[in-house]
Amino acid sequence: MSEYKLLAPLTARRRGRRGVSPALRGERSVVRGIGVGLLWLVVAISIAALVWMVAQAFRDTRAILDDPWGVPASLDFGNFVRAWTVGDFAVATWNSLLTTVLSSVLTVAIAAPCAYYLSRVDNRLTRGLSLYFILGLGIPAQVILIPLFVMLNKVYLTDSIIGLNLVYIGVSMPFTVFLLTAFFRSLPLEMEEAAALDGTTAFGTFWRITLPLAKGGILTAFILQVISHWNETLLALTLLQSTEKYTLPVALISFVQQQTYSGADWGGLFAGLVMVVLPMLVIYVWLGRRLTEGLTLGMGK
């Protein structure tokens, strides 16, 4: 039964676009038509905005200010080169990539067993622990900034990518554990029970039965962490001090500030924005389906 519930949406979708009950097909109304129209308008504007932003990255400051609607005269990559070199975006991109992937992988690797345990064992302790983790969801980064810095400095982990990674993992625990606990709860128990009857250890059950089933949810959690760590600004700004360790958001902020003081370079700025947004776009286009599917399965129950 539970497998059916899990698979029901998928089968429905496989029925094709018209996967809706015959009772509802053919239901047309003005309101609905307007709704559909508006949605397509929103889509069109969003895509246009993205295209516009990318286009501006190919023009220079004066052209952008004089005529924001204009199209670039040529595919001049000068802005990108400048942002890449002057804005230290090359190093920053590499740092961001390294930090994001590493911390996201570790976050999920550490949170998954914890979430599994909390979802399967139900006693006062686990309920208390779940609440303990959820508590962290409400604490903003500003609160913990200074004490965190002092602590990390004692162990020489400030101004270090390793330190930043550890911090990211620590602050991502609440959300990831929360998400994965909900997700693991939605997985059927029967297979695990069956495996237990066959004599598998609890750990073996987790490793060989549950994890493969949970691939979708884990991938979702991973992608969500990638997104949030890629865009994280405040902690990186405070905990990193050397320019060669900057991550992308920090490099972007100093780039923007620099523009303000030493002559605006809107073209370079747009190029910088494109460089920040583009990886997200790529990841999203490539893995987006998994992301939305996994997100929904996890939130489902």
Add this chain to the structure above:
Amino acid sequence: MSVGLKEPRAGKAALHNPDSRKPVTRKASAQGRQPGSSIDVQRKKLLVPFVGPAFVLYTVLFIVPALGAVWISLHKWAGSGPMKFVGLDNYGRIFRDPLFLSSFGNTLLLLFVVGAAIFILAFAMTLVLRDMAGKKVVRNVIFFPHLINALVFGVLAGFIFNPGGMVNSLLAPLGVTDPPKWLAQDNIFPLIMVTLVCTTTGYFTTILMAGVDRIPPYYYEDCALAGASAFQRLRYVILPLTWDVFGTCAVLWTISSVKIFEIVWVFGGSSGAGVPPTQSWTAAVYTYVNAFSGQSTPAYGAATASAVLSLALISVLVVLLRRAMRRDAVEF
């Protein structure tokens, strides 16, 4: 090593409820003085290796600094140098500070007004998208703004909403000669609210869509047979069956709305270099300004006190929210 129970225990098999979602530990121990099935015993042994690392990292890197922050909130401190103990003075002062109250009010506005807008729009979009051609494309596009760094919006906001900016240049040919002052100090917060709605709606729509997708079609057929209108269908079928999902989303939104900071910060002030106008401050901005504004001596005690206070107030809200949204899970 397991407790050598290779043959199935008769008692255990009988306990299986195929539709049960809760683990059966409790029932097992109710059966006589059995200590629970072997897998449960083994599972419990996994407490430390499974939960341990997450627990330690979270506690050391998150909870301990937070406790440190609470300790700081009992002092008057400029970020470095001597600390002066003032007890609950900071809290009293913040409670009396009209700016904190207005900032917290703004946070509540974000929570309720923007939240309501998001969820109404999300439900509406879900319904429209349910059997629309190309719904995957639409869903992906509306989800995307959620992934973009807030700084991008801040920079673009000026471009788009300046008096000579793009919105006004679009409105000019339509005959609008005196467009509203989009970026006037009083209007910035509404603009931020609209931006938040635009970026977050896609995220929640995606989640709700799946919740709605799981509703088996025969319910709709029953509705059609019973002659229910679309609104009645929404009220009696869709809402109850997606209540769980909605509840989770509501809690998530509540918690994240307290932390909204970057978008407010970059919208006002020169894209992060200046301080935004006080009409647009939220609780998180208030905390940040007290500590890091750069315009005057920092007051870390007051900053952490305000953060602790907003956290406490929001926790109360979350508890009330969960209580209000609690309903028996509808099995289907």
Add this chain to the structure above:
Amino acid sequence: MGKTARHLRPLAALLGAALALSTTACGGATDASPAAEAVDISGSISGQTINYWSMWKDGEPQQKVIATAIADFEKETGAKVSVQWQGRSNTEKLVPALNTNNVPDLVDGTLAKLAPVIGETGQASPLTSVYAYELDGKTVSSVIPEKFTSNGVFKGEDGQPWMVPYSISSDGIWFDAAKHPELKAKPPATWDEFIAVLDKLKAGGQAPIAADGDIAGYNSTWFVTSLLRLKGAGSFKALAEDKSGAGWDDPAVLEAAQKVETLVKGGYLNSGYNASKFPAQQQLWANGDAALILNGSWTPTETGSYAAPGFEYSSFQFPAIGDKPASARVDFIGFAVPAKSKNQVPAQRLAAYLLGAKYQDALGTDAKVLPVRQDAPVDPAVASVKAAIDAAPATHLQNDGVTFPGYTEKVFFPRDDELFLGKTTASEFVAMMKEAQIQYWKDNG
């Protein structure tokens, strides 16, 4: 219960370990700063290292000058300098670092930003030796104009200076001399002449004044400078310090507010100034859509990349109101050395080094900013500003140096913005400020 307790034990052990680790970390945060004393910096520093966090980003004109200076310094003294070109957020990074022993040896920034972070908290070393150091036969203190240091802005609680400036910034009312040669030839000297100029510009069809109304710091300059013209340098600070708020009843204060009100009500400000995002208005001015802008001496550099072709930068000072001699606004950019730094001597030597004539000249001609040395040449665009500074009998800081915690952002700026953006009248502004100030000192006294 027994089982739960058994499982609690390892968790408790972990928790205990975690707490122990972190308390040792926290415990060390409050060790006392070393007693800071002036050190003798004249000896050899060959082989020593300096860790310098700079406020400039790689590629900025000032950065190039400092980089040259550092290269020469390394060659001359044999010391090694490791620089982080961090940009303006270097002071933000400094704050958490000051709680630890991991501090840079040398940091620069504006006085406004360094004072709350390192100057007033007693975290900076006294730089008496730097001021006494001789470069090319002249001591540093002799090349820095007396009026900059005489009012003690750099003096810490121990009476010793903790910052040495190498560059200054000021403000002025800027215009395009190519379009308005009459303003260059005969700039308005009094407030009435100024209004007459504005009226003429308005009649000519050009928006007289551009202002980025979302930058509270720029907005406040109008009121603060008016007040300082009426009552002299230091009067705004005295006004803000008054716990009884009685200073706000002074008719001169109301007059200053009324001057601002005249500008707003007179329609002299470019339309849309109160609903735009920085730097839109500045860009409009640079393009010729508005005639004047009250802005800093950094304006030529900042707007250079989008100014209209043929733009000739020139400025005049904020007009006099009444007969008090006009003080010039001078904000400082300079070096400070954290007290916890282990490399005091080489760091202080580097700080002194930048006061050398060669680099001050380079700051003036190459970076086009105002060097602190009076004898250094400056770019023609800012020549008028420099002349005004040289002639002024006294100087004042932005917001007259008011840095009480939270006062500027929470008490002053919001109400001043309401005045400048046309939402309140002058008398309402004065009344609100008095009330808010009394409340502020009650809460923060």
